[in-house]
Amino acid sequence: MPVNETILRVTISFLVLFLLARLMGRKEIGQMTFFNWASAIGIGSIAGNLAVNESTRIKDGVIALIVWTLFTMAMDMIDLKSKQGRTVTTGEPLIVIKEGKIMEGALKISRVDLDELQALLRQKDIFSLIDVDYAILETNGDLSVLKKESKQAVTKNDLNIMCPKKDLFPLPTEVISDGKINPGNLSKLHLDKNWLDIELQKAGVHSAEDVFFAQVQKDGTLYIDRKNK
Known part of the structure; x- marks a missing residue:
């Protein structure tokens, strides 16, 4: 392949890949799901093939990209607009430790063994399972951990003289x-739609369709983030 053609192919491949990468967003490696990661490899492979494989026409390579x-x-x-679609494409977070107990079924579903679980915990500076109340394996493979109250760091709120209220729920x-x-x-929290409607009305929200995100906190209060702020 002539040098001029090689330079042209590399230039086109680089510019097209750069523009497409900008269009696809700024998600970091640690935030990528397995599909995002595999898709990025596929795009990189097509761009590399376009740059150095003379049997691939430039037009075909650009179209493929x-x-x-x-x-x-x-x-x-689909991930952004559909809860059901997001479940299919990226899966759901899995509770792998619940109230200090390892969920063997969740580990099997996620194909994570005990050694891997302990390694993920050590990355969170946790070296004993007895310190863990809840652990959730996120869709990107990261592990979110809630330590037991006796093992959590002291905060300014903890130093308040007022006695803390007992939590109604284990997790937001x-x-x-x-x-x-x-x-x-709602069912898992033993709550229903009537309770939710009342809480929304208290916050001045007339319909759940006006809410972008709502989360029941551990103390039973409802956090609400409205649409179109």
Whole structure:
């Protein structure tokens, strides 16, 4: 392949890849799901093939890059707009430790063994399972950990003279996402839609469709983030 053609191919491949990467957003490596990671590798492979493989026509390589990127962006839009679609494309966080007990079924589903779990805990500066109240394996493979109260760091609020109220729920729980109520989570908290409607009315919200995100806190209060702020 002539040098001039090589330079042209590399230049086109670089510019197209740069523009498409800007269009796809600024998600960091640690925030990427397995699909995002695999898709990025696919785009990189097509760009590399376009740059050095003379049997691949420049037009075909550019079209392949654009179409692959459009598919990836379509999947991202599904993630943003549909709770059900997000469950299919990226999965859901899994509780792997609940109230200090290891959830063996969740570990099997996520294909994480005990050694990997302990390694993830050590990355959070936790070297004993006895210190953990809840641990949740996120869709990007990261582990979120809630330590037991006796092992948590002291905060300014902890030093308040007033006696803290007893928590009603073990974890903050999402009940509305992008205007849609999550009846499953309400049921787990032994709450219903009537309770949710009353709490929304107290906050001056007339419909769940006006709420972007709502979360029941550990003390039973409702955090509300409205749409179109």
